[in-house]
Amino acid sequence: MKILSVVMKAMVIILYFIIAILVITIIAVLAFGIKLYGVQTGSMEPTCTIGTLIVVQPVDFQDIHEQDIITFTVAENTIVTHRVIRIDREKQLLETKGDNNTVADSSPVSYGNVVGKVRFQIPYAGYVILVTNTRFGRIMLGIIMFGLVGAYILKKIYYRIPEEDDENTDGEDKTSENETYDNENEPDGDAHNEQKKGEFEAVKGVVSYQKKD
Numbered sequence: 556m557k558i559l560s561v562v563m564k565a566m567v568i569i570l571y572f573i574i575a576i577l578v579i580t581i582i583a584v585l586a587f588g589i590k591l592y593g594v595q596t597g598s599m600e601p602t603c604t605i606g607t608l609i610v611v612q613p614v615d616f617q618d619i620h621e622q623d624i625i626t627f628t629v630a631e632n633t634i635v636t637h638r639v640i641r642i643d644r645e646k647q648l649l650e651t652k653g654d655n656n657t658v659a660d661s662s663p664v665s666y667g668n669v670v671g672k673v674r675f676q677i678p679y680a681g682y683v684i685l686v687t688n689t690r691f692g693r694i695m696l697g698i699i700m701f702g703l704v705g706a707y708i709l710k711k712i713y714y715r716i717p718e719e720d721d722e723n724t725d726g727e728d729k730t731s732e733n734e735t736y737d738n739e740n741e742p743d744g745d746a747h748n749e750q751k752k753g754e755f756e757a758v759k760g761v762v763s764y765q766k767k768d
Contacts, residue, residue: 593681598653608680
């Protein structure tokens with residue numbers, strides 16, 4: 556049962572971590588327009604390693620400078636995070652390159668495709684985003700949550716039974732103590748009869764004396 560408790564505690568910590576990341580994501584998006592992404596490739600290593608959580612905030616074009624790390628879209632649904640190495644202010648075009656790449660990206664990035672500038676990053680936390688963005692990850696998260704709930708219920712039942720047994724044992728002990736106390740206070744049967752007989756003889760003698768008078 557100790558192993559189960561350790562496993563449950565570890566799973567609870569992981570679940571709390573996942574929930575915290577998701578809550579932060581929702582608050583950030585709704586309140587500040589900030590978006591969170593998980594790094595999936597090593598093109599920006601060692602600055603942004605795989606699994607890093609990056610916090611991206613929308614910015615105006617004039618707030619983007621060389622050496623800034625920006626997140627932008629390419630093609631239809633592909634998100635890329637690379638560093639700005641050159642800026643064309645007139646055409647609002649940005650030349651980008653991954654820190655781990657030997658050459659710059661093949662095409663400049665239009666400002667219209669810029670999601671925002673990377674404000675800060677959290678190593679490994681991006682795995683939460685990467686996992687929950689997939690169907691398999693969502694299914695696994697659901698299984699973990701149901702598993703935790705089930706394990707919690709089983710744990711409660713397991714610890715509840717000994718408590719009930721202890722209560723029953725205490726009740727029986729108290730009943731035995733009361734019975735013992737009552738038996739100790741009650742006089743012995745023969746002694747009790749002798750006492751009653753003596754009292755009866757005394758009363759009888761008094762009555763006889765009164766008749767003689």
